[in-house]
Amino acid sequence: MTLTHKMMVTALLVTTTGVVVWPAGQVADPVRERARQLHREALVMDVHADMAPFLEKDTQPARITDPGMSGPGYDAAADPAQQPVVDAWTKTFPPGPWSFAERHPDSYMDLPKLREGSVDGVFVAIYMDREPRPGMAVKRALGQIDAIRAATDKYPRDIALATTADEVRRIVASGRIALLMGLEGGYMIEDNIRVLRMFHALGVRYMTLTHCFNTHWADSSGCGDPVQPEHGGLSPFGREVVKEMNRLGMMVDLTHVADQTFYDALAVTKAPVILSHSAVDAVKEHARNVSDDMLRALAKNGGVIHIDAVIKYIDPIERPATPLSVFIDHVVHAIEVAGPDHVGIGLDYGYDAPKPVDLEDCSKYENITYELLKRGVPESTIKKIWGENTLRVMKEVERVSSSLNQH
Numbered sequence: 593m594t595l596t597h598k599m600m601v602t603a604l605l606v607t608t609t610g611v612v613v614w615p616a617g618q619v620a621d622p623v624r625e626r627a628r629q630l631h632r633e634a635l636v637m638d639v640h641a642d643m644a645p646f647l648e649k650d651t652q653p654a655r656i657t658d659p660g661m662s663g664p665g666y667d668a669a670a671d672p673a674q675q676p677v678v679d680a681w682t683k684t685f686p687p688g689p690w691s692f693a694e695r696h697p698d699s700y701m702d703l704p705k706l707r708e709g710s711v712d713g714v715f716v717a718i719y720m721d722r723e724p725r726p727g728m729a730v731k732r733a734l735g736q737i738d739a740i741r742a743a744t745d746k747y748p749r750d751i752a753l754a755t756t757a758d759e760v761r762r763i764v765a766s767g768r769i770a771l772l773m774g775l776e777g778g779y780m781i782e783d784n785i786r787v788l789r790m791f792h793a794l795g796v797r798y799m800t801l802t803h804c805f806n807t808h809w810a811d812s813s814g815c816g817d818p819v820q821p822e823h824g825g826l827s828p829f830g831r832e833v834v835k836e837m838n839r840l841g842m843m844v845d846l847t848h849v850a851d852q853t854f855y856d857a858l859a860v861t862k863a864p865v866i867l868s869h870s871a872v873d874a875v876k877e878h879a880r881n882v883s884d885d886m887l888r889a890l891a892k893n894g895g896v897i898h899i900d901a902v903i904k905y906i907d908p909i910e911r912p913a914t915p916l917s918v919f920i921d922h923v924v925h926a927i928e929v930a931g932p933d934h935v936g937i938g939l940d941y942g943y944d945a946p947k948p949v950d951l952e953d954c955s956k957y958e959n960i961t962y963e964l965l966k967r968g969v970p971e972s973t974i975k976k977i978w979g980e981n982t983l984r985v986m987k988e989v990e991r992v993s994s995s996l997n998q999h
């Protein structure tokens with residue numbers, strides 16, 4: 593059979609049955625074919641990935657063990673950022689060396705998997721468990737920022753740091769992956785607006801106001817265990833933080849915050865906000881998920897909720913293997929209530945977070961496109977969800993910032 597003949601047979605079978613039958617008897621799925629193409633065309637972003645500890649490992653030898661990097665009073669053994677295990681969360685990362693350029697069976701995100709999943713942009717989360725020692729949260733956050741920046745120096749042909757929506761597009765157009773930085777937890781500014789400004793100067797483009805506990809200026813929703821509100825939402829200083837983020841051009845991230853903090857931030861902000869990795873109460877009720885009311889308020893603000901894929905936040909029932917359809921239920925509900933312009937993807941994978949079937953790592957992201965197509969979500973909406981909505985918010989945040997800085 594000639595190629596032309598085969599194409600004619602294929603076309604005939606597609607129009608009559610909707611299923612492509614190849615001569616060898618294999619059945620090809622036309623939706624799968626379309627998903628593959630659409631996924632490659634789309635600008636694909638994951639707005640929340642816990643990759644910084646991996647990049648710290650990859651960039652550590654050149655950056656930190658070089659004796660020229662540290663002064664005489666520097667004690668590597670006393671610096672927690674030097675220790676392989678510093679807290680419960682970091683313990684979940686594998687010991688030993690790690691290279692971004694290599695494929696790792698046990699990591700959710702590395703360069704070969706990002707390429708396989710046609711991923712164009714990733715917000716890397718800067719994160720650590722609660723750090724009670726004064727000064728250490730800033731120091732450790734700076735270490736992660738250095739690791740992310742050092743990784744872009746180390747792999748210049750594959751990744752580059754992006755700080756604006758236009759930079760993301762330029763980097764993607766050059767065939768590289770854009771890395772962006774998000775600070776997951778307002779405690780890392782250690783109650784100091786100047787520290788916030790310096791994080792922005794280093795390239796951080798969103799800050800999650802709280803993690804699983806209250807800061808001195810914002811109430812958290814907790815991560816399962818109830819948290820007592822201390823500020824009734826945002827304190828007066830918390831409002832100043834939001835205003836300064838607007839002025840700087842840093843996205844306000846309301847994942848993890850208490851409902852009242854969410855509404856207080858919406859009342860103060862002059863720019864659209866994001867939720868970088870959240871899910872919806874309508875599918876799984878959880879303190880850190882959002883109600884329909886919050887989805888509608890978010891849409892009114894012009895913001896975007898990026899849907900989280902961590903099983904304990906998304907699956908209403910406990911089971912050995914959560915199907916991908918549960919994650920899709922959250923996405924589809926958010927589209928129905930907030931609208932197609934207000935939903936994105938922020939999968940929230942760390943080393944050890946259990947994942948739905950067919951979404952085990954970032955090489956599988958095309959399966960999301962496929963499932964959304966099967967649910968009848970329009971192709972234009974799928975493209976918005978994968979990156980266009982996020983870039984629209986970034987651009988708007990940049991616009992608000994420059995208008996606030998005009999004297």
Ligand SMILES: [Zn+2]
Nearest residue numbers: 776848869940
């Ligand atoms: Zn989180």
